[in-house]
Amino acid sequence: MTVVLVRLGLVAAVLAVWEVAGRAANPLLAVPPSAALPALRDLLLLRSYPDLGASLLLTLREIATAYALAVAAGLAVGGALGMNRLLGRAYGPMLAALYAVPAVVWYPSLMLFFGLDAASKIAFGFLLGFFPVTLAVLAGIRQVDPHLVTVAKSYGAGPLTVFGRVVLPATLFTLVGGLRTGLALSVIGVIVGEILGSKRGMGALINHAYGLLRTADYVALVLVTLALIVGTDVVAGLVERKARAWSE
Amino acid sequence: MERVSAPRVRRLQLVSVLLLLAVWEATARAGWADPLFVPAPSAVARALGTIGGPALAALGDTLGKTAIAYVLSMVLGVAAGLAVGSIRLLREVLNPFVVALYGMPKILVLPWIVLLLGYGTAPAIFYGTLHGLFPVLVLVTGAVRDVDKTLVTVARAYGATTWQLYWKVLLPAIVPSVFAGMRLGIVFCLLGVLVVEMFAGIRGMGYVMGALANGFQAAELFAATALVSAASIAIVLALDHVSERLSHWRG
Numbered sequence: 001m002t003v004v005l006v007r008l009g010l011v012a013a014v015l016a017v018w019e020v021a022g023r024a025a026n027p028l029l030a031v032p033p034s035a036a037l038p039a040l041r042d043l044l045l046l047r048s049y050p051d052l053g054a055s056l057l058l059t060l061r062e063i064a065t066a067y068a069l070a071v072a073a074g075l076a077v078g079g080a081l082g083m084n085r086l087l088g089r090a091y092g093p094m095l096a097a098l099y100a101v102p103a104v105v106w107y108p109s110l111m112l113f114f115g116l117d118a119a120s121k122i123a124f125g126f127l128l129g130f131f132p133v134t135l136a137v138l139a140g141i142r143q144v145d146p147h148l149v150t151v152a153k154s155y156g157a158g159p160l161t162v163f164g165r166v167v168l169p170a171t172l173f174t175l176v177g178g179l180r181t182g183l184a185l186s187v188i189g190v191i192v193g194e195i196l197g198s199k200r201g202m203g204a205l206i207n208h209a210y211g212l213l214r215t216a217d218y219v220a221l222v223l224v225t226l227a228l229i230v231g232t233d234v235v236a237g238l239v240e241r242k243a244r245a246w247s248e
Numbered sequence: 249m250e251r252v253s254a255p256r257v258r259r260l261q262l263v264s265v266l267l268l269l270a271v272w273e274a275t276a277r278a279g280w281a282d283p284l285f286v287p288a289p290s291a292v293a294r295a296l297g298t299i300g301g302p303a304l305a306a307l308g309d310t311l312g313k314t315a316i317a318y319v320l321s322m323v324l325g326v327a328a329g330l331a332v333g334s335i336r337l338l339r340e341v342l343n344p345f346v347v348a349l350y351g352m353p354k355i356l357v358l359p360w361i362v363l364l365l366g367y368g369t370a371p372a373i374f375y376g377t378l379h380g381l382f383p384v385l386v387l388v389t390g391a392v393r394d395v396d397k398t399l400v401t402v403a404r405a406y407g408a409t410t411w412q413l414y415w416k417v418l419l420p421a422i423v424p425s426v427f428a429g430m431r432l433g434i435v436f437c438l439l440g441v442l443v444v445e446m447f448a449g450i451r452g453m454g455y456v457m458g459a460l461a462n463g464f465q466a467a468e469l470f471a472a473t474a475l476v477s478a479a480s481i482a483i484v485l486a487l488d489h490v491s492e493r494l495s496h497w498r499g
Contacts, residue, residue: 003337003340003341006337006341007341007344007345010341010345028363029363029364085252086252086256086257086260087260089252089257090257090260090261090264091261091264094261097481098477100435100480100481100484100485101435101476101477101480101481102435102436102438102439102442102480103439104439104442104443104446104454105442105457105473105476105477105480106473107446108446108457108458108460108461108469108473109461109466109469109470109473111461112285112461112464112466112469113285113286184351187353188353188355191353191355191356192353192355192443195355195356195358195359195447196443196446196447196458206356206359207359210359210360210362210363213363215360215363218359218360222356222357225356226352226356229352229353233351
């Protein structure tokens with residue numbers, strides 16, 4: 001109880017300091033909460049950016065496409081590397097080495113290759129989401145009881161059947177964690193891609209407001225984008241809980 | 249499952265890389281891929297020669313900023329982690345905020361950071377520090393919280409001062425988490441610095457890569473990407489090596 005009160009007090013204190021500092025500072029650089037709220041209202045009423053709906057939808061579509069591709073490729077690659085010892089020993093360390101490179105180094109090449117439109121954002125979101133899914137599949141497969149696999153094989157199951165019927169259900173618990181991390185990273189990939197260079201989508205609106213020093217609009221756009229991110233995470237969390245309850 | 253010998257693994261790795269390069273080179277030479285977008289590996293190797301000197305200078309600039317951000321984030325992260333982990337009220341109040349900030353895409357505040365700090369070195373160091381700080385903070389907080397209470401009680405019973413408690417009991421207990429945070433942190437710091445250089449840079453590898461992409465100089469861009477990747481992998485491997493040595497020494 002006290003903890004919750006202290007937390008609320010902390011939030012209030014931060015907002016108060018922000019309000020005081022924001023009023024004192026140059027309005028081009030700092031926006032107090034009292035000025036951010038009207039900007040948020042204007043934004044939501046489509047007064048400042050009439051194409052807000054289309055931008056949100058585009059960003060959401062990029063995220064969904066990137067994530068779907070990341071899950072499909074992650075399951076396939078993780079499954080292949082996990083089920084075959086030679087492939088796993090050869091390519092597993094190479095994937096791990098690539099994971100040690102900050103992913104943003106690939107973005108200029110993706111932008112050059114796929115252009116400034118949605119494709120380069122989808123590619124970057126895919127790249128970021130792909131690794132956690134693949135690594136979770138690999139980690140999950142290592143935990144599967146080898147006896148189950150042996151029994152299934154001795155009853156004549158092929159590798160695909162073994163993967164679909166034995167390995168996947170047994171790894172589900174580990175997998176859902178990786179799927180959730182993958183979604184969070186796909187979202188970050190798309191947003192980073194949009195802010196580093198795009199013509200449409202939430203990142204483009206944020207860059208537009210920032211470039212014109214419309215700082216209040218910028219804060220409002222960031223709040224809306226944050227709501228989108230938190231929203232996807234909440235939905236993912238609900239799905240994760242359902243899946244875990246079902247796999248037990 | 250069948251055993252797999254190490255030479256077979258090495259052979260497969262070597263063959264796959266060579267095959268990939270050969271197919272890539274053939275595709276580019278045969279004209280199936282537009283060299284404007286997909287330069288042949290031989291062209292990338294030549295480009296590495298042409299951008300060599302300036303690219304190395306830019307890489308040095310980026311790594312210098314990364315080093316400052318890295319030291320800052322480790323010192324701040326360990327200090328804050330010790331404080332938040334060992335003081336119960338602080339931990340209970342701050343933990344949800346720390347976790348939320350860790351997960352939030354920090355790119356959303358980057359335009360504001362650039363507005364405040366301008367173009368160049370300062371925002372890169374600030375943003376790099378912001379990225380590197382959270383993994384080590386979260387890891388150290390958890391490690392301090394999980395320190396065996398008996399150790400603390402015994403140290404107290406033998407009359408240890410608060411200073412001795414931190415220095416002799418808590419600090420040794422968090423060493424593995426600090427190493428884990430150091431390994432994650434370096435990639436995060438480098439990522440943060442590169443992002444700022446791409447977004448609002450005037451120097452450094454991120455700026456160079458952004459400029460090459462805008463200029464459609466694919467071969468030079470691929471060469472620069474390979475250079476940064478190699479540097480990053482080398483740094484992580486070196487850190488792994490050092491932390492393995494040190495954990496041997498710890499016993």
